[in-house]
Amino acid sequence: MLFLLKICNTIDKKIRDFLWGSIEEKKRMHMLNWQTVTQPKELGGLGLFQTRHRNQTLLAKLCWHLASEHEALWARMLTAKYLSTRRLTEGGRNLPCSRIWVACKVGGPAYVKGLKWTVNNGSSINFWKDFWLPCGPLRSIIEGLLHRDEDQLTTATPFALNQETEDSLAWAFSKDGLFSLQSAYLLARGSNPLNLGISSMSWIWKADTHPRIQFFMWMCSHNSLPTSEILGLRGLNLNPICTICHQENESVDHLLRRCNVAQDLWRKLKVPRELLFTFDQLVEKWLELNCSTGAVFDHLGILWKVVFPMGIWQLWLARNKFHFRTSVVDKLIHTKCIKESVEFFAIGAKDWCNKMKKVIRVAWMKLNSNGSALGNPSKAGGGGLIRDHQGNWVRGYARAHGNTSSSIAELVPA
Numbered sequence: 001m002l003f004l005l006k007i008c009n010t011i012d013k014k015i016r017d018f019l020w021g022s023i024e025e026k027k028r029m030h031m032l033n034w035q036t037v038t039q040p041k042e043l044g045g046l047g048l049f050q051t052r053h054r055n056q057t058l059l060a061k062l063c064w065h066l067a068s069e070h071e072a073l074w075a076r077m078l079t080a081k082y083l084s085t086r087r088l089t090e091g092g093r094n095l096p097c098s099r100i101w102v103a104c105k106v107g108g109p110a111y112v113k114g115l116k117w118t119v120n121n122g123s124s125i126n127f128w129k130d131f132w133l134p135c136g137p138l139r140s141i142i143e144g145l146l147h148r149d150e151d152q153l154t155t156a157t158p159f160a161l162n163q164e165t166e167d168s169l170a171w172a173f174s175k176d177g178l179f180s181l182q183s184a185y186l187l188a189r190g191s192n193p194l195n196l197g198i199s200s201m202s203w204i205w206k207a208d209t210h211p212r213i214q215f216f217m218w219m220c221s222h223n224s225l226p227t228s229e230i231l232g233l234r235g236l237n238l239n240p241i242c243t244i245c246h247q248e249n250e251s252v253d254h255l256l257r258r259c260n261v262a263q264d265l266w267r268k269l270k271v272p273r274e275l276l277f278t279f280d281q282l283v284e285k286w287l288e289l290n291c292s293t294g295a296v297f298d299h300l301g302i303l304w305k306v307v308f309p310m311g312i313w314q315l316w317l318a319r320n321k322f323h324f325r326t327s328v329v330d331k332l333i334h335t336k337c338i339k340e341s342v343e344f345f346a347i348g349a350k351d352w353c354n355k356m357k358k359v360i361r362v363a364w365m366k367l368n369s370n371g372s373a374l375g376n377p378s379k380a381g382g383g384g385l386i387r388d389h390q391g392n393w394v395r396g397y398a399r400a401h402g403n404t405s406s407s408i409a410e411l412v413p414a
């Protein structure tokens with residue numbers, strides 16, 4: 001079904017507002033443009049869809065079904081009615097048609113862009129203009145005029161590979177030749193699906209850390225963290241100088257590497273020697289190298305790529321605490337970073353860490369508790385469990401709380 005542009009824009013606005021936490025009563029700045037956010041993750045976006053292009057993609061899929069199920073009654077009816085000789089003339093294209101055919105016409109361009117010929121007898125394929133090689137139509141990658149003899153090359157090959165069989169169409173951007181929504185979406189928004197393989201941003205989403213820190217690093221990589229300097233550049237009347245050290249503008253680079261607080265953290269953490277050089281590289285490269293390294297953190301034997309994201313995240317939390325609450329520099333950034341890293345490494349990190357977990361000796365326990373009530377107020381109960389740093393069960397408990405509200409029941413077990 002074809003969505004009106006107005007509907008697509010309204011849906012997109014709702015998604016944008018949700019992403020940046022903007023509501024009717026309290027507008028918040030959108031730190032990255034919608035075009036970037038809706039790029040695939042490999043190309044630096046979040047992989048969200050622009051509704052208009054997503055709609056075109058699904059309509060391209062409808063065209064694919066129409067072609068691949070051409071013997072079906074519905075397909076025969078549509079092609080007989082709308083691909084008749086009369087309809088294919090200049091005037092015929094503007095004749096009234098059903099909603100489903102309007103939808104096919106909107107999905108058509110993305111569908112056609114994704115088709116690739118499989119050469120058999122070569123008679124149906126235009127040598128220059130058709131997509132029959134992995135690099136796309138040959139004419140699109142050759143600049144300037146062609147010699148007349150060259151221009152007259154029409155068939156794909158002078159020697160038929162298979163004289164008996166007609167050339168056939170398949171989807172160019174999938175291994176099995178079948179329609180793929182991801183590549184069709186890229187075609188609908190004017191991108192080349194072949195560029196996905198040469199991306200440089202995938203490391204963010206593979207980093208061994210919490211998704212919210214991955215999102216934070218994504219913002220840093222796009223230089224879109226709401227620091228004083230960046231907010232000032234976007235028109236807010238703010239002093240761009242770092243309010244903690246008063247030495248430089250508060251940029252991402254300053255906040256995470258050059259500020260006194262950051263330097264103090266990295267000094268205390270003892271950055272692995274082989275990564276010291278990265279502290280002079282561009283911020284995005286610095287983040288990538290420190291999140292992809294196999295270096296071990298001296299202090300506890302856990303991996304540096306687990307400690308590092310926690311470090312930059314704690315710097316950001318400490319900065320916000322200073323700005324919005326205490327105006328006092330948090331003295332516990334280093335301790336919090338190690339504590340969070342150890343907890344994540346022991347419980348949240350991926351399976352490959354299991355071998356390394358065995359060498360860590362950390363004596364801490366974790367308590368999870370909860371409670372609920374049948375009504376407000378009504379019969380209530382709760383319980384909890386205690387696990388060690390390897391996630392092993394230590395002790396559990398459960399008890400009735402009598403008649404109380406659900407919020408009290410939530411609080412009591414802890």
Ligand SMILES: [Zn+2]
Nearest residue numbers: 242244245259
């Ligand atoms: Zn500073």
